[in-house]
Amino acid sequence: MEFHPFIEKSSTQEIKRFQEDKLQKLLAYLEENSPFYTKLFRENNINIAEIQTLEDLQKIPTTTKNDLQQYNHDFFCITPDKIVDYSTTSGTLGDPVTFGLSDNDLERLAYNEAISFACAGIQKGDVVQMITTIDKRFMAGLAYFLGLRKMGASVVRMGPGIPELQWDSIFRYKPKYLITVPSFLLKMIDYAEKHGLDYKNSSVYGAVCIGESIKNQDFTDNILSQKIKEKWNIKLFSTYASTEMSTAFTECEFQIGGHHHPELIITEILDDEGNVVKEGESGELTITTLGVEAIPLLRFKTGDIVKAHYEPCQCGRNTMRLGPVIGRKQQMIKYKGTTLYPPAMNDILNDFNNILCYQIVIQANEIGLDEIIIKLSIEAENENFVNEVRDHFRAKLRVSPKIEVIDFDILSKTVFNPNSRKPITFIDLR
Template sequence: MEFYPAIEKSGIEEIKKFQEQKLQELMPYLETHSPFYQKLFKENNINPADIRTLEDLQKIPTTTKNDLQQYNHDFFCITPDKIVDYSTTSGTLGDPVTFGLSDGDLERLAYNEAISFACAGIQKGDVVQMITTIDKRFMAGLAYFLGLRKMGASVVRMGPGIPELQWDSIFRYKPKYLITVPSFLLKMIDYAEKHSLDYKNSSVYGAVCIGESIKNQDFTDNILSQKIKEKWDIKLFSTYASTEMSTAFTECEFQIGGHHHPELIITEILDDNENPVREGESGELTITTLGVEAIPLLRFKTGDVVKAHYEPCGCGRNTMRLGPVVGRKQQMIKYKGTTLYPPAMNDILNDFNTISCYQIVIQSNEIGLDEIIIKLSTEQEHETFVNEVRDHFRAKLRVSPKIEIIDFDILSKTVFNPNSRKPITFIDLR
C-alpha cells in the first residue's frame, strides 16, 4: 500500500537522521521568508546554520499561541497571491488566528490525512461518511476530504448533526467508516433505537473519532467508548491533530496511541522549565512543522499535555506514539489542593446514563481560588441525583464541585452551539 511510508518502518537512528536533514532545510527557509523568525534569530543571536541536530533545537526559544495571535501576519512566509485557502483557529486571547495554506500545503495536508487514515485501515475503494463540517473556515473537514480523495476512497459529505439523515445515508451508500465526534454516535444509537432501525447490522465497520478522547492513559476504553461499544460493536480509532501542525496522530489496528509521521513534524515533550521530560513522563507537546510553506512553525508549544510511547508497535511502524491528551495546559484547575484537567471530569459525567447534557464551568471566586460549577440536565429526581453525582466526584477525584440542574432546552443551546465543531462541554471564565 503506497500510504505506508518507508521512513515510518525505518530504525530510530535513521528516522532521527532523516528529521535532521529536514530541519537543516527548514532553518534557511525561515531565515529568508519568515519575518517573525528573522526577528527571533536576531534578538537571540542565533545563526540558523548552527542548528543541525534535534538536540540543537533547544538553543531556540519556543513559540507560543500568544505569539501567533499577536504577530499573526509576521508568521506568513508567502505572498497573499500564493494562498489557496484560509482557515482560522480559535485564539487563546479570544481573537481567531488566521492560517493560510498554499497549494503545496494543501497537498501536504492531503498526504498527511491519507497516511493517517491508512493507519486506521481505510483503503482505496472504501466508502467513508464524513459527519464533520467542511466549511466555516475549519481546516479539519477539508483535510479529511482531500486525504480520502487522494487515497481513492469514496466520500459521503454529510456534515454534523441530524441523526435521521445520517442513517438515511448509511443505509443508502453503505459506508464502511464514519468520521465523527464520538459523543454524536450515542445520539445516532439513541435515534436508531427509538425508530427501530437495524443499526447493528449496518455496513459500518469503524469510526475515526475526532475532537474528544475515547481512551484512558493505559489505552483501555474510557467511559464514552465503553458506552458506544456496549450498544454498537464497531471499531473506534483515536486521533489527535491541530490546525497549527497540519498533521494528525492516528491509531493503527493495535490501538496503542496515535502514530507520529516523522516526515511532517518534529516533536518534543517539555516540562514546565522547557526541558525534555524523561521517558514515561507527561509534558507539553512542542512541535516543529516540516514541509509547510505558508506558516511553518519552529518549537511551537501546543498547550496540550501528553505522554509519548516508544516501544515498537505490532503494525511494523517504529515511530513514536502519542497517548490521549492528559489535558490542556491553559485548562489546568487547582481545586482545593488537587490538580485537575477537564477530561477526568468528562469521564465521570459520561458515567451517568441519565445525564442528557452537561457543561463544566470554571471561575475564580472572590478570594481568587478556582471554583467548579457543573451544569447538567437530567430527568431524574434532582436532590438524590445531585448527591449521587457529587459522591462519584469525591470517590474518583477527591473533590466535590457545585452542581446546578438546568433545563435541557436551555443548556443544550450553549453546549451544541451551531458555530462550534464539537460540543462545548468546558468553559473557563478565570
C-alpha cells in the same frame, strides 16, 4: 502512492538523521521568508548553521499561541496571491488565528490524512461518511476530504448533526467508516433505538473519532467508548491533530497511541522549565512543522499535555506514539490542593446515562481560588441523583464541585452552539 511510508519503518537513528536534514532546510527557509523567525533569530543571536541536531533545537526559544495571536501576519512566509485556502484555529483559548495554505500545503495536508487514515485501516474503494463540517474556515473537514480523495476512497459529505439523515445516508451508501465526534455516536444509537432501525447490522465497521478522547492513559477504553461499544460493536480509532500542526496522530489497528509521521513534524515533550521530559513522563507537546510553505512553525508549544510511547509497535512502524491528551495546559484547575484537567471530569459525567447534557464552568471565587460549577440537564428532577454525581466526583477525583440542574432547552443551546465545531462542555471564566 505509498500510504505506509518507508521512513516510518526505518530505524530510530535513520528517522532522526532524516529529520535533522529536513530541519536544516526548514531553518534556511524561515531565515529567508519568515518575518517572525528572522527577527527571533536576530534578537537571540542564533546562527542557524549551528543547529545541526534535534538536540540543538533547545538553543532556540519556543513559540507560543500568544505569539501567533499577536503577530499572526509576521508568520506568513508567502505572498497573499499564493494562498489558496484560509482556515482559522477553533479559538478554544482566545482569538482564532488565521492560517493560509498554499497549493503545496493542501497537497501536504492530503498526504498527512491519507497516511493517517491508512493507519486506521481505511483503503482505496472504501466508502467513508464524514459527520464533520467542511466549511466555516475549518481545516480538518477539508483535510479529511482531500486525504480520502487522495487514497481513492469514496466520500459521503454529510456534515454534523441530524441523526435521521445520517442513518438515511448509511443505509443508502453503505459506508464502512464514519468520521465523527464520538459523543454524537450515542445520539445516533439513541435515535436508531427509538425508531427501530437495525443499526447493529449496518455496513459500518469503524469510526475515526475526533475532538474527544476515547481512551484512558493505559489505552483501555474510557467511559465514552465503553458506552458506544456496549450498544454498537464497531471499531473506534483515536486521532489527534490541530490546525497549527497540519498533521495528525492516528491509531493503527493495534490501538496503542497515535503514530507520529516523521516526514511531517518534529516533536518535543517539554516540562514547565522548557526541558525535555524523561521517557514515560508527561509534558507539553511542542512541534516543528516540516514541509509547510505558508505558515511553518518552529518549536511551537501546542498547550496540550501528553505522554509519548517509544516501544516498537506490532504494525511495523518504528515511530513514536502519542497517548490520549491528558488536558490543556491553560485549562489546568487547582481545586483544594488537587490538580485537575477537564477530560477527567468528562469521564465521570459520561458515566451517567440520565445526564442529557452538561457543561463544566470554572471561575475564580472572591479570594482568587478556582471554583468548579457543573451544570447538568437530567431526564427527571432528582435530588438523590445530584448527590450521586457529587459522590462519584469525591470517589474518583477527591473533589466535590457545585452542581446546578438546568432545563435541557436552556443548557443545550449553550452546549451545542451552532457556531462551534464541538460541543462546548467546558467554559473557563477565570
